[in-house]
Amino acid sequence: MVTAENVNMNHWQKGLPALLNASLAGLLLTITALAQAESDGVPLHGFADAGFAAHSRNSSDPKGFNVGSLDFYLTPQFDNNIKGLVEIIFETTSTGEVATDLERLQMGYTFSDNATLWGGRFHTPYGYWNTGFHHGAQIQTAILRPRFLDFEDKGGILPAHMVGLWGTGKVSAGDGKFTYDAFVGNGPKISMGPDPASLTTQTIGTLSINTAGDNNHQAMAGFNLGYEFSGMMDGLRLAVHALRGDVEDDNVTGALGTSLNKTEVSMTGGSVVYQANDWEVLGEYYRFSNKDKSGTTGSHSSWADYLQVGKFLNGLTPFLRVEKTVLNQQDNYFSMQESGQSYARQVLGLKYDLNQKASLKFELLNSKFSAESGRTASSYRSLLAQYAFRF
Template identity: 25%
Template sequence: MRDHSQRSACILLFVSVVIVPSGVIGYPSSVFAQIGHEQEHPLPGAAGPETTLRAFGTVEWAASQLREVPNSFSLGQLSLFVTSNLTESVSVLAEIVLEGHSPDTQVVTDLERLQLTFRLNDFFNISAGRYHSGIGFYNAAFHHGTYFEIPIGRPRVFKFEDDGGVLPIHELGVTVRGVVPHTGSSLRYVAEVANGRVWTPVAEEGTTERGPDANDAKSTNVGVSYRPEGWRGFEVGTSFYRDTIFQTATSAVDHHIAAIYAVYRTPSTELMAEWLRLTHVTEGSTYHNDGGYVQASKAWGKLRPYYRFDRLAINPATPFIGAIGSYKAHIVGLRIDPVKWVGLKAQYERTDESGQYGVNGVRTQLVFVF
């Protein structure tokens, strides 16, 4: 399996290094020499690339019927979204998140995404850097700007790594996306090669995939999606992720993630369903775990009621994620957008988690963009 992963990495690396520069960039070496010289000694009045910055803020309040959990206000993530078009076919994207942790509001900064993208045409877009993996639908559609999410919080299976998530939400590597030729714009693909996630105890922050890979095996992810031209907003798709992870110095775990989804999203209506099968294979044992959600919302003017069923079923004996535990929740809420770029959400949750069943809770969230 390691040989298969290495072959996949070599193929994608060959495409990105050999094929893309000759077809996308196509500049002679003298041009690069001139660019490097100008960067070292910029001409008077020379303009650099234009950069656009957007910020997404969040303030929350939550309460639970559990006596040991006090009701509390909290700051969510402050997400800084930076983009720049270097040329018509080359762009840069960065997402930087600042989090204020209670009670002393100590600020923690994370570089969540940083990627350089070359767009050859609709059929071939290649990005290199740190990105959100293309597992399923939700992770590539919703990032750290919570303004664009209808309910409060991500589905449990798509929680971020440093928040106890079970997926490799972030990856460091190369991703290729585009439309499959001769299908109009209906059939799309994604292919990714990355370091994979470094699995450590949840309490240890900053240990996902920022550093060098822990082994030679690279993670790979492939997916396809279908968007019928006659049904705008509808999409179905599937993806498959695989990686080999060291459990000890002498043993490894094969990690597979299969995902399937169907969504229908318009400005006023949202219907989403997604299911994932997480498989961990060790010597002599195979562990299957499932996660997914069903979500619906409908807008009437500035009001948008919503519902989500959220489920994560974890075998406690599973390597790396067994201690996270299973989870089930019914969530009913209402979102109000009083003015442009400001949203207020309030929701009721009934959850089963950590051996406690039927726990009632309420959450509110103020989201805004500036």
């Protein structure tokens, strides 16, 4: 049986000394290269965080003190039209290993104030959170992202990253502006990986970015259309989003290597954002109507949403967030993911800005996971603390 939070994101078995040596060598090489880039006039930015976690006994999440991530990013500007963005992150896994990842590598061309085309690896522009924030913890109010919107290697159920093309811009309309994002690229796959205990293929996995090419040769595409108000409604943005593409897992059968599970993922939804008058209101809704393309189970409906409300008070930002998912376990896209279990979570938090570049955060979480086919019900409470800064 699969428990709700028994998620091991790193299934690779490596010797710890060799891994640490490789990670440290990679870190030193990266810092050297970034320092050279800074001396050449390319702005260097970064984020880092460390924290503490305590959970009730029903949780298998790591407890105690932890090192979060060290995030570097560059924003080279080659002329008025050509620009880039590079983000490299070093982070600890749930087993204490150090992982290095090229999170974003974007090359862009600005045609006008209304249109920019990006190519490379970027954050998939659905909703608000996934592009409004990134891997640097200091810029977001909360310690944790909404669970279902987390990054792929953290258990997110949506492709947080994509390799492809992304067009984005704003167009004046009345007193406000229409915003648009349109993207096409490699859809993700569900990576099953070897079981750490038996080295056999696992029965469930995690989303994996197809960085080197699309495993099923079928692109994923989507859009995000919004309107930013001004005047008396300044700070309000309403938007709708959609995404569609085929997703398979690593399990194959037959002489031609046909995937055992292939799903046409079809997502629609909307978002509301209000950031003005010292208020922060963030809300997103996702509706899934996924079609089983490898079997005969038909189409399956699921949904997920969250709402977060915070108030800035002289350096303090208390906030409350509720999030909930109802994920159909007859849908292979969710049943094959370790984090594809339905849940509800309430978060009460506080962010204290020491200055513009350093923050202390505290969160109380109450998490409840549903009893579903192949999964057991569980509930637990958590206390989290984090110190995050940027430079």
